[in-house]
Amino acid sequence: MTDILPSSDSVRQLVAQFDAELAQAKSTRDRQTVRDRFLGRKSGVVAAWMQMIATAPPDQKKQIGRWANELKKAIEEIWLGYQQAEAVVVGLQGIDVTLPGRAPRLGHRHPLTLVRDRLEEIFTRMGFAVVEGPEVEDEWHCFDALNMPAEHPARDMQDTLYLASPIPGDSPADHRTLLRTHTSSMQIRYMQAHAPPIRIVVPGRVYRRDDLDLTHSPAFGQIEGLAVGEGLSLADLKGTLLAFARQMFSPTVRVRFRPSFFPYTEPSAEIDLSCWQCEGAGCAMCKKTGWIEIGGCGMVHPAVFEAVGYDAERNTGFAWGIGIERIAILRYQVEDIRLFYENDLRFLEQFPY
Amino acid sequence: MRLLVSWLRDFVEVTASAEEIAGGLDLRGFEVAAIEPLGDGDAVIDVEVTANRPDCLSVVGLAREVATLYDRPITLPSSEDGAKIQLKPITTGMSDRLSVTIADDELCPRYAAAVAEATGVKSPAWMTARLQAAGVRPISAIVDITNYVLLELGHPTHAFDLEKLAGAEIRVRRASPGEAITTLDGINRTLDADMLVIADRDRPQAVAGVMGGARAEVSPTTRIVAFESAYFKPASVRRTSKRLGLKTEASSRFERGADCNVPAIALQRIGALMDRIGAGRIVGPLIDVYPRRREPARIHMRRVRLATLLGATVPDREVERILRTLGLAVDAAADGWDASPPTFRVDLLREVDLIEEVGRHFGFDKLPATFPVVTAPAAAPDPRISRDQLVRRVMTAAGLSEAVTFGFIEAHAAEPFAAAGSDRPIGIANPLSAKFDTLRPSLIPGLLDAVAHNRRHGADDVGLFEVGTRFSGHGETRAVGVAWTGSTAAVHWSDSPRAIDFFDVKGIVERVCGALGVMPRFEPCHEAFLVPGQAARIVAASANGSAPILGVMGRITADLADARGLPQQDQLFVAELNLDAMWRARIETTEAVRPLPRHPFVVRDLSIVVADTLPAEIIRGTIQAAGEKAPAPLAGITFFDRYHGKGIPDGAVSVSVRMTFQAADRTLTDAEAQASVDTILASLVREHAAVQR
Numbered sequence A: 001m002t003d004i005l006p007s008s009d010s011v012r013q014l015v016a017q018f019d020a021e022l023a024q025a026k027s028t029r030d031r032q033t034v035r036d037r038f039l040g041r042k043s044g045v046v047a048a049w050m051q052m053i054a055t056a057p058p059d060q061k062k063q064i065g066r067w068a069n070e071l072k073k074a075i076e077e078i079w080l081g082y083q084q085a086e087a088v089v090v091g092l093q094g095i096d097v098t099l100p101g102r103a104p105r106l107g108h109r110h111p112l113t114l115v116r117d118r119l120e121e122i123f124t125r126m127g128f129a130v131v132e133g134p135e136v137e138d139e140w141h142c143f144d145a146l147n148m149p150a151e152h153p154a155r156d157m158q159d160t161l162y163l164a165s166p167i168p169g170d171s172p173a174d175h176r177t178l179l180r181t182h183t184s185s186m187q188i189r190y191m192q193a194h195a196p197p198i199r200i201v202v203p204g205r206v207y208r209r210d211d212l213d214l215t216h217s218p219a220f221g222q223i224e225g226l227a228v229g230e231g232l233s234l235a236d237l238k239g240t241l242l243a244f245a246r247q248m249f250s251p252t253v254r255v256r257f258r259p260s261f262f263p264y265t266e267p268s269a270e271i272d273l274s275c276w277q278c279e280g281a282g283c284a285m286c287k288k289t290g291w292i293e294i295g296g297c298g299m300v301h302p303a304v305f306e307a308v309g310y311d312a313e314r315n316t317g318f319a320w321g322i323g324i325e326r327i328a329i330l331r332y333q334v335e336d337i338r339l340f341y342e343n344d345l346r347f348l349e350q351f352p353y
Numbered sequence B: 001m002r003l004l005v006s007w008l009r010d011f012v013e014v015t016a017s018a019e020e021i022a023g024g025l026d027l028r029g030f031e032v033a034a035i036e037p038l039g040d041g042d043a044v045i046d047v048e049v050t051a052n053r054p055d056c057l058s059v060v061g062l063a064r065e066v067a068t069l070y071d072r073p074i075t076l077p078s079s080e081d082g083a084k085i086q087l088k089p090i091t092t093g094m095s096d097r098l099s100v101t102i103a104d105d106e107l108c109p110r111y112a113a114a115v116a117e118a119t120g121v122k123s124p125a126w127m128t129a130r131l132q133a134a135g136v137r138p139i140s141a142i143v144d145i146t147n148y149v150l151l152e153l154g155h156p157t158h159a160f161d162l163e164k165l166a167g168a169e170i171r172v173r174r175a176s177p178g179e180a181i182t183t184l185d186g187i188n189r190t191l192d193a194d195m196l197v198i199a200d201r202d203r204p205q206a207v208a209g210v211m212g213g214a215r216a217e218v219s220p221t222t223r224i225v226a227f228e229s230a231y232f233k234p235a236s237v238r239r240t241s242k243r244l245g246l247k248t249e250a251s252s253r254f255e256r257g258a259d260c261n262v263p264a265i266a267l268q269r270i271g272a273l274m275d276r277i278g279a280g281r282i283v284g285p286l287i288d289v290y291p292r293r294r295e296p297a298r299i300h301m302r303r304v305r306l307a308t309l310l311g312a313t314v315p316d317r318e319v320e321r322i323l324r325t326l327g328l329a330v331d332a333a334a335d336g337w338d339a340s341p342p343t344f345r346v347d348l349l350r351e352v353d354l355i356e357e358v359g360r361h362f363g364f365d366k367l368p369a370t371f372p373v374v375t376a377p378a379a380a381p382d383p384r385i386s387r388d389q390l391v392r393r394v395m396t397a398a399g400l401s402e403a404v405t406f407g408f409i410e411a412h413a414a415e416p417f418a419a420a421g422s423d424r425p426i427g428i429a430n431p432l433s434a435k436f437d438t439l440r441p442s443l444i445p446g447l448l449d450a451v452a453h454n455r456r457h458g459a460d461d462v463g464l465f466e467v468g469t470r471f472s473g474h475g476e477t478r479a480v481g482v483a484w485t486g487s488t489a490a491v492h493w494s495d496s497p498r499a500i501d502f503f504d505v506k507g508i509v510e511r512v513c514g515a516l517g518v519m520p521r522f523e524p525c526h527e528a529f530l531v532p533g534q535a536a537r538i539v540a541a542s543a544n545g546s547a548p549i550l551g552v553m554g555r556i557t558a559d560l561a562d563a564r565g566l567p568q569q570d571q572l573f574v575a576e577l578n579l580d581a582m583w584r585a586r587i588e589t590t591e592a593v594r595p596l597p598r599h600p601f602v603v604r605d606l607s608i609v610v611a612d613t614l615p616a617e618i619i620r621g622t623i624q625a626a627g628e629k630a631p632a633p634l635a636g637i638t639f640f641d642r643y644h645g646k647g648i649p650d651g652a653v654s655v656s657v658r659m660t661f662q663a664a665d666r667t668l669t670d671a672e673a674q675a676s677v678d679t680i681l682a683s684l685v686r687e688h689a690a691v692q693r
């Protein structure tokens, strides 16, 4: 083969031949032999042509050199391609690394747990201690102590689930037991057991006499916040919730307080956050208002301090209640609250471990 | 409350549009549900009024808010000639056509009335249009006027056909037990002695503050009308309304608190409207039984307290403007103000209530956002928080996903999980549906339903856990529940996965126990919901010899699985652990690490044939006890094979045990190890008739 003389035809012919012979080669060794006949340093065609340049007449040196280099480049290119394919083939002769691995099973945490953990983490960093309280409560802790006397409409059988038989606890015999309608009952329990200053958050489940539908649930999670001390103000509450909202949703979120009414806070407000999806321009998430309501808050009513024996003159405090489902719905854009309680793995597996 | 904007403009002149007014009300505590545009630039704003503001269930009440919001004067009803909201001057006195007596002035501190001659005309279009815009159906001129005043001034009044009042008298008294009345809605209602009625000489003619009676109802042919304008005690109206199951526009206002100083004004307004629409005229005096006049309270508000609570300084002039426009009388005091809230502001009782009013109209949006100074280190968190987080980590690491189910379930789903006596499930007294009528005694029923849901949707391998609260007659406990069915691993090309069995779940239970520092023991047990022979009670092996029950585990019976909609062929294993009991049973250990052994260990395997009814735990105990007397210290026992079948007699089983010997102070010799194995084997032979293989 080394006797083939350089010409543009022979370049074409040799390249085609190299390609064909490589394709026919059955093993790596065969392919190596083919390669050596073309690219071998001593006996290869390319080497022979290179040597010819030196011995050729001066007027042909340039042309032969051009053909030799053209051949070398084309042959090397084809060889490189085969080598890359070979790498895969060599791999196959070991194990097929592209087959699926044996993944250890990992379960997924529930989105409501993820939100709750995140809330706890944010408020812990702000110096709030996380505490829990009982889900079965008595009327005194759930209502009376929170400035909702016996005649208060919220105590209606309409809204509150009462137990058919009492569960033993610390409630006086004349108080019915019920499923707590808010985590605020834990404000009372904690203040009864601790002196100010206080900074706590209370995550937990609460119950309402509601039907389960797209947006309502008879049981849901809440996180209560309570801070008591000297000189705490509504502006402090605003700052605390602003810091929370910026860590939870977006660093540019703004907080708006809309006056409202809760018997255990005065002043009371609804907590609105500026919509972080449309930056206030109006979108589906904020129902085109630019604002998203996430809960209620206010300054602790002096009657509540009086109920737990605190000095209502010396202490001021603030409290809030935020729905955990509400946060989860916003963060994960869940349109049906029932998804949280169906426990469908196709839903759960979309959340981190 | 449906607020007609043109009606509002009678009271306060603002150039703002309906949308602007609605937006302003929204930021002052009156959530706007909707704005409905009407023709010619008018609109209805549907405003939600919070329970503490019954005064704002009226045009004049919301007008005060709008006046304060826009810093505009408010036009109040007046008896002056040419007044925009006209009152008819009527002198107060006794009437010879109607006598009024209050028998119970605790439940009715004030009762005013006036007699009118009616013409029987129809209400004019402007009046019916306003009523309709506000959502009230026009009926007759007399009734329409009372409704008009109700909407405008927020005060419920009532009209009786005077000719149907026996003895031409009104007695405000409690009902006698069993006394009955047919109310305007045609329903016959039996009253009790705590209910206040408006009676004539012979019988009740109205349930006070709730609804009138059918007998003295006014009609277009009524000639003489007695208008009632009274104040009833809120708690009494609330109780009566609730007891009768009868909620009306009147009752909802009286039960939140009406204004005891407006009844005469309301009658004067009725008089003016009668004149204006030609519906008739008031004849005779305004009868006003008001034995103890209620004076406005006086509340002191300190400047410093105001600034402290809001976290901002409101200029004095602004404080005074806000309170005065809202209708309070305000006097400056040395350190702040003395203010008298009008009697219609039933919500203003103490200093903090005034602070809220100032803050609300100053604008919460003007408050800065400050972060409160930390004055003490954070308190210790509840240890349950990190305990439950740890349990969740163990569970997800074991491949189970977390479920959240409801704390209440249906009674018959709770039944198999109920024990006798005080552990009976707790029922809910007023459940909304039978699906949620019992507090869950266990997390397992909820998990079964969650597994069933997933099986129905095509998932073969379902492993779920839940950390949640359970309830019994002894109180509530936190538990972790597990439900697992399907294969141990996902389908893989290399081999076929094994089905979940008892020991997969047991392994998880052991892991949780390990994480919480509890030593568990498993005892066969019987549970209604578990397959006999595949059920275990988990108890804690504690130092003081007590063995508190931590939970149960096993395989769910086919009957129960079927009842919860699970496929027949499913093998579903469950476990439930009482985390509170585990926390109490945990063994506190030192955090210090043990030094690593310096001498090598020796391993010896031993295969024995024993009766297949002999529990592994007993074999382990025998080996352990014998090992203590053996020359080489026994450091570990592992069961590595268990074999039934060929070469093993029926009723027997081959058990293979790997024993690890290790001494802290020396390298063990073969002879020592062998002597130890011999000692142990001898013990097994002696105690369990074991035969070495």
Ligand SMILES: [Zn+2]
Pocket: A275, A276, A277, A278, A279, A280, A281, A282, A283, A284, A285, A286, A287, A288, A290, A291
């Ligand atoms: Zn938006």
